[in-house]
Amino acid sequence: VPQVNTISVKWSKGLQFNVHDEHGHTMIIDANKQVGGFDEGFHPAELLLVSLAGCMSMDIVSIVQKKGGQITSFETTIQGQRAEKHPKRFEKITLTFVCKGDYKRSDLLRAFELSRDKYCGVSATLRNAPDIEFKI
Amino acid sequence: VPQVNTISVKWSKGLQFNVHDEHGHTMIIDANKQVGGFDEGFHPAELLLVSLAGCMSMDIVSIVQKKGGQITSFETTIQGQRAEKHPKRFEKITLTFVCKGDYKRSDLLRAFELSRDKYCGVSATLRNAPDIEFKI
Numbered sequence: 001v002p003q004v005n006t007i008s009v010k011w012s013k014g015l016q017f018n019v020h021d022e023h024g025h026t027m028i029i030d031a032n033k034q035v036g037g038f039d040e041g042f043h044p045a046e047l048l049l050v051s052l053a054g055c056m057s058m059d060i061v062s063i064v065q066k067k068g069g070q071i072t073s074f075e076t077t078i079q080g081q082r083a084e085k086h087p088k089r090f091e092k093i094t095l096t097f098v099c100k101g102d103y104k105r106s107d108l109l110r111a112f113e114l115s116r117d118k119y120c121g122v123s124a125t126l127r128n129a130p131d132i133e134f135k136i
Numbered sequence: 137v138p139q140v141n142t143i144s145v146k147w148s149k150g151l152q153f154n155v156h157d158e159h160g161h162t163m164i165i166d167a168n169k170q171v172g173g174f175d176e177g178f179h180p181a182e183l184l185l186v187s188l189a190g191c192m193s194m195d196i197v198s199i200v201q202k203k204g205g206q207i208t209s210f211e212t213t214i215q216g217q218r219a220e221k222h223p224k225r226f227e228k229i230t231l232t233f234v235c236k237g238d239y240k241r242s243d244l245l246r247a248f249e250l251s252r253d254k255y256c257g258v259s260a261t262l263r264n265a266p267d268i269e270f271k272i
Binding site (some may be wrong): 002003004005006007008009010011015017019021023025027029031032035036037039040041042043044045046047048049050051052053054055057058061062071073074075076077078079080081082083084086087088089090091092093094095096097099108109112116118119120121122123124125126127128129130131132133134135136 | 138139140141142143144145146147151153155157159161163165167168171172173175176177178179180181182183184185186187188189190191193194197198207209210211212213214215216217218219220222223224225226227228229230231232233235244245248252254255256257258259260261262263264265266267268269270271272
């Protein structure tokens with residue numbers, strides 16, 4: 001049986017929506033005031049960046065620790081460059097990982113490669129587009 | 137000058153991270169307890185679904201309203217089916233839009249098509265993979 005994740009996104013006011021996952025978490029997503037939002041939550045397109053950076057960061061921290069590394073801080077910065085014209089897709093994404101602590105550099109590099117190539121489902125989805133079906 | 141979005145993802149504890157966008161919003165992302173998380177926030181891969189559903193929902197609500205429609209409720213359900221083997225990419229995504237209120241059905245369908253084909257940057261990024269660069 002394939003694993004299915006379900007998310008619901010419900011309109012609240014302006015361009016603000018309440019989001020629920022199936023594990024009981026909730027969040028607000030919103031848009032800039034200039035386009036009719038209240039700017040009270042993360043913007044949808046930027047959550048694509050959160051998704052990729054979060055997925056790879058979790059993999060890397062987890063793998064370095066499993067190899068016996070002691071991490072004292074770990075921070076990922078992700079930058080997404082948008083096309084100038086609509087739909088303003090992300091043309092180029094840059095991730096910068098900064099890991100501090102007592103670990104082997106080779107373990108960090110291996111953890112990064114394993115995430116990129118083998119474990120991170122977000123990275124794999126961006127490389128290999130899913131089929132998308134709509135009901136309206 | 138192309139628009140660039142920047143997000144920072146900073147390790148907190150277990151597999152939990154604090155996320156900051158450049159507009160002052162913060163959120164927690166986390167993983168299941170089974171894999172070493174505290175399950176106190178959205179999971180990264182599921183945020184890919186939030187991103188796509190949110191982006192298209194905002195487009196559709198905005199366009200229907202600009203065409204004079206009165207929306208009383210709008211809810212999008214998005215389901216992502218994962219591959220069984222690592223990296224468990226999303227193989228198939230299904231979006232279901234439910235719009236209630238006083239509007240023309242043809243306006244809703246046109247708004248949906250405009251989002252899918254012309255306005256939604258997330259949809260466009262999933263169709264046309266970005267270049268991804270890493271610094272570590």
